[in-house]
Amino acid sequence: MGNITKFIQGRLRGTKYAVKGALLLLKTEPSIQVQAGIGVVMTIAGFYFEITATEWILQTFAIGLIMSIEGLNTAAEAIADFVHPDYHDKIGFIKDVAAGAVFIAAVTAVIIGGIIYLPYLL
Numbered sequence: 274m275g276n277i278t279k280f281i282q283g284r285l286r287g288t289k290y291a292v293k294g295a296l297l298l299l300k301t302e303p304s305i306q307v308q309a310g311i312g313v314v315m316t317i318a319g320f321y322f323e324i325t326a327t328e329w330i331l332q333t334f335a336i337g338l339i340m341s342i343e344g345l346n347t348a349a350e351a352i353a354d355f356v357h358p359d360y361h362d363k364i365g366f367i368k369d370v371a372a373g374a375v376f377i378a379a380v381t382a383v384i385i386g387g388i389i390y391l392p393y394l395l
């Protein structure tokens with residue numbers, strides 16, 4: 274088998290696991306389910322207000338940003354619980370900063386949403 278074929282097969286396998294992980298997140302993580310729901314509502318709002326292409330890009334980016342960081346937060350929490358199931362200050366720090374990253378993404382998304390929709394509403 275050629276190197277290129279092996280390379281493509283490896284990438285396809287990687288994509289399969291990545292899709293599996295994304296579906297796992299959507300099936301099992303309440304936070305991601307809420308964010309996906311908000312993403313659907315914002316997409317409907319985008320069609321309703323007929324937002325511009327640039328606004329679609331910003332909105333899609335904001336939704337993707339928050340959901341991907343939430344996924345990393347879930348992974349960090351799972352690693353923390355696996356390596357140290359008991360209470361520990363370091364585990365608390367790891368979980369707090371991971372949650373802080375999601376918060377920063379959420380604030381960013383709210384600001385982007387405000388910039389896009391306030392002119393349509395006012």
Ligand SMILES: Nc1ncnc2c1ncn2[C@@H]1O[C@H](COP(=O)(O)OP(=O)(O)OP(=O)(O)O)[C@@H](O)[C@H]1O
Binds near residue numbers: 360365366368372
């Ligand atoms: N093992 C631990 N040691 C120290 N502090 C912890 C530990 N587990 C949780 N905490 C503290 O409790 C907070 C919440 O932790 P938890 O694992 O319940 O996350 P969560 O935000 O509720 O998770 P989810 O995203 O699943 O809702 C952490 O941010 C941390 O401050």
